Amino acid sequence: MVRAKTWILKKQFDGFPERSNFELKGEELSEPKNGEVLLEAVFLSVDPYMRLLSSFGMKNGDVMIGTQVAKVIQSKNPTFPIGSHVIAPCGWRTHNVCCGEGLIPIMRDWPQDVSLSLALGAIGMPGLTALYGIEEVLGLQRGETLLVNAAAGAVGSVVGQIAKIKGCKVVGSAGSDAKVAFLKELGFDQAFNYKTVGSLEEELKKASPDGYDCYFDNVGGHFSSIALQQMKNLGRIAVCGSISVYNDTTPQTGQYPYLTMILKQLKMEGFMEARWKHKEPQSLKRLMGWLKEGKLRSPEHITKDFENMPAAFIGMLKGENFGKSIVAV
Secondary structure, rough: OOOEEEEEEEEOOOOOOHHHHHEEEEEEOOOOOOOOEEEEEEEEEEOHHHHHOOOOOOOOEEOOOOOOOOEEEEOOOOOOOOEEEEOOOOOEEEEEEEEOOEEEEEOOOOOOOOOHHHHHHHHHOOHHHHHHHHHHHOOOOOOEEEOOOOOOEOOOOHHHHHHHOOEEEEEEOOOOOOHHHHHOOOOOOEEEEEEOOOHHHHHHHHHOOOEEEEEEEEEOHHHHHHHHOEEEEEEEEEOOOHHHHHOOOOOOOOOHHHHHHHHHHOOOEEHHHHHHHHHHHHHHHHHHHHHHHHOOOOEEEEEHHHHHHHHHHHHHHHHOEEEEEEEEE
């Protein structure tokens, strides 16, 4: 019998999450039955969507939602042999007994010199989100100019690099001077600290005087209202996230620039990567290929120990991470 550790939602968030919102508990797990496996977490993902989903449908006492790379340590399911690794939607748990439903085997031929943590980052959901946003939603073409905010995060950092692979000009915004330097190391043509600029409108104009063909939006809110004014005619916008409003206790108000969208004939589309699930195997191979060729860097912000899950989550929401935020058990 295995004793698992779990992080539960002790009390609902009131604005920005605090350590007191979480509680660490122990749980005795039974032995796997026929068709089941016992999983042991190796790496756990920390993502902005966890804050959003915690406000919809979760109640006090529920295990925090999340995805992990897990190792199969006991198995009564031939599809998942002992020693294999899977992507598992097990939440904030060190161990879990489950059937094979919802488990995704790590891609075949995963290179031994590439950390499995990247299956939660550049070679996983964030990387696929970046790729599909660029190709399927924006249809980004060589020579075009792309704007991406939260550009030093898990998705934004990959967005910028893929755009450079495709021969585009990339402008990124981030929340610190260190992150701006980091974006320039990744090959961004222009980058700025949105927290310190005197005028966001003027900074966007300075970075690309001719405007922007495409905008990959991870933030929403005030930034997007200003950015839309800088779009070229027939510009395209991919809406991936809205982290600027996830911790608001009351909805943000203000006039959305619908007139700008009409006059410039802009196309805006929200999306999630799961829409293109049928393309996932080949898409992961493309991302891995770019990684092995040195065209794609995979920055990670790794926090050690399962006990530090809340700290990693809160730190990610504060923007402390460079690239993908991961907890290593």
